[in-house]
Amino acid sequence: MAYPVIFCADVGSVKAGRFGWAAAIHPGADLESGSDIGALCSRVAYYLEQGHKVALGFECPLFVPLPENPHELTRARSGEGNRPWSAGAGAAVLATGLTETVWVLKQVR
Numbered sequence: 001m002a003y004p005v006i007f008c009a010d011v012g013s014v015k016a017g018r019f020g021w022a023a024a025i026h027p028g029a030d031l032e033s034g035s036d037i038g039a040l041c042s043r044v045a046y047y048l049e050q051g052h053k054v055a056l057g058f059e060c061p062l063f064v065p066l067p068e069n070p071h072e073l074t075r076a077r078s079g080e081g082n083r084p085w086s087a088g089a090g091a092a093v094l095a096t097g098l099t100e101t102v103w104v105l106k107q108v109r
Contacts, residue, residue, distance in 0.1 A: 002052070002053065003026050003027060003053075004052070004053035004054060004055045005023060005024070005025055005026075005047045005052050005053070005054050005055070006023065006024045006054075006055045006057075007021060007022070007023045007040065007043070007044055007054065007055065007056045007057070008021065008022055008023075008056075008057045008058075008059060009021045009037075009040060009056070009057070009058045009059065009100070009101075009104065010059045011058055011059060011060045011093060011096050011097040011100050011101075012096065013096070014037050014100070017035060019035055019036075019037050019100065020033065020034070020035050021033060021034055021035075021037075021039075021040040023043060037100065037103070037104065038107070040104060041104055041107035041108050044056060044104075044108050045107075045108050048108070056104075058097050058100070058101050059097075060093045060094060060096065060097025060098075060101075061077075061085060061090060061093065061094045061097065062094070062097060062098065062101060064085060064086075064094070065077055065085065074086045
């Protein structure tokens with residue numbers, strides 16, 4: 001059975017050196033990792049071109065809840081305590097992650 005190559009990106013400011021990524025090539029192998037967003041794109045594209053299955057995750061919210069009740073529009077997501085998803089870090093990481101995710105997917109394509 002061929003295992004997927006698993007990539008995870010830890011989003012953050014590329015300019016400030018706060019972006020990172022890691023990849024598990026197969027069970028038991030050492031992780032590949034780096035802080036260059038372009039290198040992440042190159043490694044993902046390389047494994048896809050070689051015919052490997054690839055999983056790519058981003059450590060950031062990439063969706064927002066949309067409840068029926070308008071009074072709950074900015075409430076905390078299930079399992080995240082009592083802080084709304086839109087508070088401080090959540091909103092900032094969502095915006096950063098959204099742009100970095102789109103950029104990575106465009107480069108890999």
